[in-house]
Amino acid sequence: MPDRTGISARGAGPTATVSTKAPPLLPPVETLEILPIGPDAARAQNERQPFATGPIALARPFVFRGDAQARSRARDCLAAGAWYEAGNDAIGQSSVVQVILNRARHPAFPADICSTVFQGSERRTGCQFSFTCDGSMARRRPSPAQWIKAQALAENALSGFVDPRVGVATHYHTDWVVAKWSPKMEKLTQVGTHLFFRWPGSFGRPQAFARHTFAVEASEPLMAALSPAHASGSAPQVAGLAAVPTPASREATDYAAQGKNFPKDVGSGTRALASHSVVRRDPAGGKFVMRVSGSAGASSYALSALALCRGLATCEVLATRDASAGTASTALAFRYRRIAGGDETAQWDCKVSPRPNTSQCL
Numbered sequence: 001m002p003d004r005t006g007i008s009a010r011g012a013g014p015t016a017t018v019s020t021k022a023p024p025l026l027p028p029v030e031t032l033e034i035l036p037i038g039p040d041a042a043r044a045q046n047e048r049q050p051f052a053t054g055p056i057a058l059a060r061p062f063v064f065r066g067d068a069q070a071r072s073r074a075r076d077c078l079a080a081g082a083w084y085e086a087g088n089d090a091i092g093q094s095s096v097v098q099v100i101l102n103r104a105r106h107p108a109f110p111a112d113i114c115s116t117v118f119q120g121s122e123r124r125t126g127c128q129f130s131f132t133c134d135g136s137m138a139r140r141r142p143s144p145a146q147w148i149k150a151q152a153l154a155e156n157a158l159s160g161f162v163d164p165r166v167g168v169a170t171h172y173h174t175d176w177v178v179a180k181w182s183p184k185m186e187k188l189t190q191v192g193t194h195l196f197f198r199w200p201g202s203f204g205r206p207q208a209f210a211r212h213t214f215a216v217e218a219s220e221p222l223m224a225a226l227s228p229a230h231a232s233g234s235a236p237q238v239a240g241l242a243a244v245p246t247p248a249s250r251e252a253t254d255y256a257a258q259g260k261n262f263p264k265d266v267g268s269g270t271r272a273l274a275s276h277s278v279v280r281r282d283p284a285g286g287k288f289v290m291r292v293s294g295s296a297g298a299s300s301y302a303l304s305a306l307a308l309c310r311g312l313a314t315c316e317v318l319a320t321r322d323a324s325a326g327t328a329s330t331a332l333a334f335r336y337r338r339i340a341g342g343d344e345t346a347q348w349d350c351k352v353s354p355r356p357n358t359s360q361c362l
Helices: 039-048 068-086 090-104 113-117 144-158 250-257 268-273 300-308
Strands: 171-174 186-191 194-198 277-282 287-291 315-322 330-338 344-348
Touching: 068 090, 068 113, 068 144, 090 113, 090 144, 090 171, 090 186, 090 194, 144 300, 144 344, 287 300, 300 315, 300 330, 300 344
Parallel strands: 287 315
Antiparallel strands: 171 194, 186 194, 277 287, 315 330, 330 344
16 A cells, blocks of 8 residues: 555565655746835845855856757847847947846846847836837847847857856846836846856756756847847748858866866857868958858858957958859959948858848948
8 A cells, every 4th residue: 555655566576655745836926116216226226135155156058959940049149138238348249148148047037048138028027128018129130240249149158158257147138227027136246247046055056057058049029120030930041141050169168077167268169160271360450251161151251250350459351262264264252341430241152142231332
């Protein structure tokens, strides 16, 4: 006969026990409701809330398990979250991306990246990230160069880069507002003007972030105008970043095994550059020429340009490819320009590499 704590099976030997203890309830995912106080009062109240003690525990390197289409959609949802939440600030973007990945691996949130970003977007209020329900995506869009940078940062995160500044934070807001949920959370750190929080207790500890995300990413209608991967059933190589599954690199795996953070100089730009050959380098003059490989996706040209121009205020990269038979020996495939204190432009030969926006054509 079974007792109150287990089940006995005839001839099965010792009684097998099954726990009847209910699993702990997941913490509620609250929307960002702001207290009706001014910026000065908000900053004072935020300062009164102490930071959590002890070192900030790093999140584990992320490993994306979906196919090329799912990866392209996840990357672009991450990039949209980064740009709309943090503008063109690379540090802020990196922190936002880490929070999104933390949420996707936490059991209280949706188990895929795009659903995590657009959670609650079907409501006029109640979305988790305000840009998904306040009309921001219809009013403004990143420039081609800004979008490329945000995509590159997202691609890096999907390949194992970990932002060490925010640890396993799942919530944030600026220091000039106070969210209703702030006092119930542990204030983890501050990056720029943003405060980052985690849930108290076991749900805010690294062991809570052990869930694998789904390998499938659904098409998000709000992303269609920004991302070809969401506008159609396929993710073409010529649109956005190269739609090639990129598992976490050996470098990321090695660093994770050693308990170290993924180094910043190992990323999608460096990997993309390895596919092409640089035929002229003039860092002092900010001039580079490369011959592109026909086997690499057209968007890898832009990532390679960003890698070449890293740290330069003014820079120009010209990319050539072998021309078709009967024409000149080379043809211009891509051009990237950055002017100190000015704009950045990235343009492709759209006869070979079609772009969704004609302003991106040479």
